[in-house]
Amino acid sequence: MKSASQFQLKQSNSFNVASITPCFYQPASYSDLRDLSSVIDRPFYILGEGSNTLFVESEAPVIIRPGFKGxxxxxxxxxxxxxxxxxxxxxxxxxxxxxxxxxxxxxxxxxxxxxxxxxxxxxxxxxxxxxxxxxxxxxxxxxxxxxxxxxxxxxxxxxxxxxxxxxxxxxxxxxxxxxxxxxxxxxxxxxxxxxxxxxxxxxxxxxxxxxxIRASKLPDPQVLPNAGSFFKNPIVSAEQYLSLKQDYQDMPFYPQADNSIKLAAGWLIERAGLKGFCQNGVEVHHRQALVLVNKACASGKDISVLAKHVQTCVLEKFGIKLQPEVRFIAARGEVELDEFEQ
CATH class of the missing domain: 3.30.465.10 (Uridine Diphospho-n-acetylenolpyruvylglucosamine Reductase; domain 3)
Structure with missing residues (x-):
């Protein structure tokens, strides 16, 4: 099985955040998979192309990247x-x-x-x-x-x-x-x-x-490191939507089959006054507020802190707590955004 020790992950995540894994494994056969039994007794993370992953510490857990093609x-x-x-x-x-x-x-x-x-x-x-x-x-x-x-x-x-x-x-x-x-x-x-x-x-x-459409709205991660949409579009009750609609007549909304309403997270972030907001080298993108971009080689912790700030501001203004799409990975494995202090 293809493997490496002390592997640098900066080129393996679209935020271009530096983090080192003690062991990197790339199983590409069924026999390789069976060999993983000796790997998974310590913290690990299964990584694809890293487009939805944020390494929040300088050390990462064991990384397993499936290599199955065809x-x-x-x-x-x-x-x-x-x-x-x-x-x-x-x-x-x-x-x-x-x-x-x-x-x-x-x-x-x-x-x-x-x-x-x-x-x-x-x-x-x-x-x-x-x-x-x-x-x-x-x-x-x-x-x-x-x-x-x-x-x-x-x-x-x-x-x-x-x-x-x-x-x-x-x-x-x-x-x-x-x-x-x-x-x-x-x-x-x-x-x-x-x-x-x-x-x-x-x-x-x-x-x-x-x-x-996507190219016009979303920055190229090769130019501005990012993970695309950072937060999920929140789903609220019809009652909460109607209450918000009284104050925000232009609020985009998308009715769901169960009568709940999906709202646009990017619109909420922009209306919270955060579009273009920059802190410690991390920006709420000036064209699409749903995207956080790593403008100045910021750390995963810096990106997480700004994400928490966005979450707090939207909650205070609209009473809606945005949930991240991005997954946060520390040395001990996957963690939650709520674990980070501003």
Missing amino acids: ITIKETNDSYHVRVGAAENWHQLVIYCIEQGIYGLENLALIPGSVGAAPVQNIGAYGVEFADYCREVEWFEFSSQSVKKLSREECQFGYRDSVFKGALYNRGLIISVSLVFPKNWRAKLSYHGLDSLPAGASAVDVMKQVIA
């Missing part, structure tokens, strides 16, 4: 079944599928990260989620040293959530995902920004529009 396609009369290794890049998968005439993921174009991280977070954008096309997830269970196949239902997908962040957290490792795409594809254009496209827009048209 894409296979099986076709039936009415659908395509695509199996993808966890180490494949998500955006490249979107492009590949469209090139093969397989449509459905175009709304999820340009989301950074690996395929294996997609079910953990149940990534979503522009009216589509990973769960919409997931058939099953191939998962290696540490305790039994065996491979399991978890159905879409067993994955317990929710808004930016899954069983891999809950009951199965750190109990195994994703090897691959299997997706199913109906051939009777129809473009999903209801989300703002896509509704300007004609009803007959192709999947390529949709993908290009999504890429253009």
Whole structure:
């Protein structure tokens, strides 16, 4: 199994934060996975491409980065079944599928990260989620040293959530995902920004529009280190929404199936007066308040402190506590934002 000691992680996270792991492992075969039994008896973290990870200390836990690659396609009369290794890049998968005439993921174009991280977070954008096309997830269970196949239902997908962040957290490792795409594809254009496209827009048209929108709103992490959307869009009760609406008539809102209301975290942050706010080399981005950017080689702790400040300001103004999408990793493993003092 590919491994390294005292491995520098600065190039392995999109915040470009320096942190060193005592041991770095990259399993790429089933025998490699079995060898991990001697690794997981101390704090560890399963890392994809680091696009949703913030290392908050100079030392990190043991890092395991799945190295499983490959894409296979099986076709039936009415659908395509695509199996993808966890180490494949998500955006490249979107492009590949469209090139093969397989449509459905175009709304999820340009989301950074690996395929294996997609079910953990149940990534979503522009009216589509990973769960919409997931058939099953191939998962290696540490305790039994065996491979399991978890159905879409067993994955317990929710808004930016899954069983891999809950009951199965750190109990195994994703090897691959299997997706199913109906051939009777129809473009999903209801989300703002896509509704300007004609009803007959192709999947390529949709993908290009999504890429253009994301590129106009979100800074390139290669230029300004960031992890994209730092906070989840909060979901509130209809009653709380109506109360807020009295004071904020222009507040964006998105009704949910259960009658709750999703609000725009970026709008809340901007209205709290934080857009463009900078502290210790970390900025609430001047174009998109939902993004925190590392402008001056700040530490993970500095970024966490600003995130906590944003959370506090929004809570004081709107009575809503924003929850991070980003995961905070210390030497002892994953930690919560609430553990950081301003």
